[in-house]
Amino acid sequence: QKEVEQDPGPLSVPEGAIVSLNCTYSNSAFQYFMWYRQYSRKGPELLMYTYSSGNKEDGRFTAQVDKSSKYISLFIRDSQPSDSATYLCAMGGDMRFGAGTRLTVKP
Amino acid sequence: DTGVSQDPRHKITKRGQNVTFRCDPISEHNRLYWYRQTLGQGPEFLTYFQNEAQLEKSRLLSDRFSAERPKGSFSTLEIQRTEQGDSAMYLCASSSPHQRGYTFGSGTRLTVV
Numbered sequence: 001q002k003e004v005e006q007d008p009g010p011l012s013v014p015e016g017a018i019v020s021l022n023c024t025y026s027n028s029a030f031q032y033f034m035w036y037r038q039y040s041r042k043g044p045e046l047l048m049y050t051y052s053s054g055n056k057e058d059g060r061f062t063a064q065v066d067k068s069s070k071y072i073s074l075f076i077r078d079s080q081p082s083d084s085a086t087y088l089c090a091m092g093g094d095m096r097f098g099a100g101t102r103l104t105v106k107p
Numbered sequence: 108d109t110g111v112s113q114d115p116r117h118k119i120t121k122r123g124q125n126v127t128f129r130c131d132p133i134s135e136h137n138r139l140y141w142y143r144q145t146l147g148q149g150p151e152f153l154t155y156f157q158n159e160a161q162l163e164k165s166r167l168l169s170d171r172f173s174a175e176r177p178k179g180s181f182s183t184l185e186i187q188r189t190e191q192g193d194s195a196m197y198l199c200a201s202s203s204p205h206q207r208g209y210t211f212g213s214g215t216r217l218t219v220v
Contacts, residue, residue, distance in 0.1 A: 034207075034208050043212050043213050094152060099147065
């Protein structure tokens with residue numbers, strides 16, 4: 001079992017839809033949780049950062065962490081074609097990444 | 108500040124050849140990381156520097172791989188006697204102690220033929 005599990009998708013949604021991306025993990029010691037966005041042929045860029053449990057909102061993006069279930073989520077509201085990318089969850093002080101979910105938002 | 112720079116962007120090499128990649132981090136960042144990413148996978152940690160000291164190496168980093176950061180600024184990653192399994196995107200990232208997350212470069216895509 002991998003330390004961080006993420007459904008690779010692909011996920012295709014119409015413009016304006018709410019997108020839900022998820023990861024599960026096995027290491028209960030993880031305290032730092034991040035979401036990165038990676039466009040094709042580019043490096044990952046940090047989208048959201050959460051420490052411990054709870055919710056964090058930034059514009060159209062909301063990150064949730066449920067440490068009791070070892071489950072984290074990223075929600076994208078009013079999705080746009082420019083949101084089409086691979087979304088990677090990452091966690092822990094030494095940054096363990098999920099496999100990434102490839103998202104396409106169709107106009 | 109132009110972000111994290113990696114050179115070259117692409118490298119095609121024959122099996123058995125040596126290759127070297129360069130990473131220039133953000134100037135005020137004292138931490139530098141190398142990751143490897145294969146198609147459909149997330150980045151995998153290879154090694155980490157704080158200033159010029161290499162503090163951690165993954166078991167993924169075989170004896171054919173070596174990384175340096177001689178003056179605590181830019182870093183190089185060398186792969187000796189390349190194998191087809193080394194084909195991947197090699198990502199460099201940097202951070203400062205109080206920064207949340209890392210800043211990644213655009214990567215060097217290596218193809219071993």
